[in-house]
Amino acid sequence: MGKPQGGMGKKDVIRVILVDDIPEAREGLRKLLAFEPDIEVVGSGSTGREGLDLAIRTQPDIILMDINMPDMDGINATEQISKAVPTAAVVMMSVHKDSAYLRRAMLAGARDFLEKPISGEELYSTIRKVYQLNANVREQYRQGATSASPERTKATTSGALGSKRAGHIIAVYSPQGGVGKTTLATNVAAGLMREDTRVLLIDCDLEFGDLAVFLYLQSNLSVVDLGKAVEELDPDLIENVLMTHASGLRVLLGPARLDDVDETNLLTPEVFEQIVQHLAANFDFTILDMRVRLDRLAARLFNLADRILLVGTPTLPTVKSCRQVLEVLDGEFGPEKTIFVMNRVTDPREKIGLPLEDIERSLKRQIEARIPLDEKTMTSAVNQGVPVVAKGRGKSPAKEIIDLAELVRRSVQGDESTPMQSSAAGKQERSRFGRRSGG
Ligand SMILES: Nc1ncnc2c1ncn2[C@@H]1O[C@H](COP(=O)(O)OP(=O)(O)O)[C@@H](O)[C@H]1O
Ligand SMILES: [Mg+2]
Structure with missing residues (x-):
């Protein structure tokens, strides 16, 4: 023992x-x-x-x-x-x-x-x-x-889909399952889309990814096929592998069958990271729907991301596990990188969830976005394979999700206007974790 x-x-x-x-x-x-x-x-x-x-x-x-x-x-x-x-x-x-x-x-x-x-x-x-x-x-x-590649190739990679783009990467993460990562990833992605803004959504859960179901998409091709060809990612192959949702959102699915997961031996965290980097250069925003596990892949994706949306719900397990995750993320990247989002928020008068102020006080962390609990809208959206924001943008909970998408947009645009103009240089410094390793 x-x-x-x-x-x-x-x-x-x-x-x-x-x-x-x-x-x-x-x-x-x-x-x-x-x-x-x-x-x-x-x-x-x-x-x-x-x-x-x-x-x-x-x-x-x-x-x-x-x-x-x-x-x-x-x-x-x-x-x-x-x-x-x-x-x-x-x-x-x-x-x-x-x-x-x-x-x-x-x-x-x-x-x-x-x-x-x-x-x-x-x-x-x-x-x-x-x-x-x-x-x-x-x-x-x-x-x-620390072993992640120090330089981002974003915006400098030649565009496999043609044009080079801003290449912002947004990771949607929670240490808990069922809190709304996939829901928010899908909806924030949809919320970020504009005529001039190309958005890609990536399912980072190779075993039990839900994106295909959420968006009602089906394909025999998946990230596994990109993994096999990672040495030379051909634009035609990428074009075939990326699905297109009716809304115009591009989506990279995980393997459709568990059988294929075996093949994902090829998909090491390093290869997956390479694929994300390569694809992201062709989009304005790439949204990562992450899984719970805090493994090497998660570490690499966090490192690659410009922002991390940390999703919780007003419950004790959130307080417990988000405390741990925030400690790690803040320690590695500084608090600006993480946006703390509360999902399934109810009216305080109903006294259902923990009071948000208590959570903020306990975690010494501001909750930057609050998405209301709305079983009916969320579930019917999932069942119909459309993001919530595709319908009634002005109404809750679509309204709050759009606000969150705007917060994300503003916050990465804020990065661009800071003196550290070159994003790659900024990244390089961060990825060495100077503050931690005493360098
Ligand atoms: N704000 C919300 N109100 C009501 N139901 C929600 C909300 N957010 C998510 N859900 C529902 O909760 C379930 C789990 O959400 P999901 O996004 O799959 O979580 P995760 O990806 O974290 O496992 C889904 O059925 C989804 O429709
Ligand atoms: Mg999920």
């Missing part, structure tokens, strides 16, 4: 501190953890304040924190710790699986929650999961991003 990987030494041990006012509870946890070779308890405290002091002193990876304690309670301590020791992840422990508690804890910055009594298995898996989300993702991320 969870042995540290051979030869990697001490740094793979997960350092944990325990904070609970009941000595038996601390002892119980310590005993459970004593059997795990990859987990080390580096301190324990009996109050929120002790927990905070310990966290600052020992800089642990994980803090197991009781909610109810004398002096500073666990929620308060969590809030302080997430400011003072942002690399430490707090896992809250409580006898109540009370949703009000859970909500407060998550908003305070807790990464996960364990209900007492806590079983060994639950404890180990939560610690390892939170540790991985917190540390490994970042590491993996940095590797993927």
Whole structure:
């Protein structure tokens, strides 16, 4: 069970501190953890304040924190710790699986929650999961991003479809499934289209991509066919592979059958990146409908993108996972690159979702676009294979989506008018992550 990987030494041990006012509870946890070779308890405290002091002193990876304690309670301590020791992840422990508690804890910055009594298995898996989300993702991320090709060829690549274009790339991402990535990618793409603006939409989910369904498109050709020919992407081949939606939107689909996914062995993240770069040079906007997984492909696509639309919904899982993702993205690219979008927003008077101000406060992040919940419009649009914005542009939710598309347009045009005119030069600097690597 969870042995540290051979030869990697001490740094793979997960350092944990325990904070609970009941000595038996601390002892119980310590005993459970004593059997795990990859987990080390580096301190324990009996109050929120002790927990905070310990966290600052020992800089642990994980803090197991009781909610109810004398002096500073666990929620308060969590809030302080997430400011003072942002690399430490707090896992809250409580006898109540009370949703009000859970909500407060998550908003305070807790990464996960364990209900007492806590079983060994639950404890180990939560610690390892939170540790991985917190540390490994970042590491993996940095590797993927730094090895990405430093220079963008956009706007300089000779246009396979003829004319060279601005080549802005917009990634639509969420760490959660079913929150509306594909819906927003499709609709923002449609919203950006104008007579003089060419837009391409790319399905980046090679296994379970939904774009074909969303737009009612069918084809035997897909990105796999471009992958096979990546050495020399022929304009005729591209023309054949890109689908054209009735609206004029061009679309690059993923493989139609799961069988084809085997062939996607050819489609390494590097090849996929090359295809995106090549195609993007021929469009004003290329919208990437991404999948949840934060892997090497995601890292490369984020690096390539001019803007990332991070999609959430007003729920606790959003608070939890967007916090992690924002930390990584802001760390790598700075906060300007990411536009935080809330989908499925309801009237605050209905008290259905989490209040947006609470989310903003907790994540220290402004929500820049709010798309209302509208089951009827969204679902019927999907069933008919037309983007929502294709109908009634002036009405909700099309109106808010168009506003979002305009926000995207303005924000990348803002980049163009800054002194760093040459986008390639800007990119090069960013992709080395100067701020991080101390360069
Ligand atoms: N604002 C919204 N209001 C109501 N339903 C929505 C909204 N946005 C998306 N949906 C619906 O939610 C489901 C999941 O959306 P989808 O875009 O496929 O999410 P993802 O790509 O993140 O998995 C779809 O059925 C879609 O129609
Ligand atoms: Mg999707």
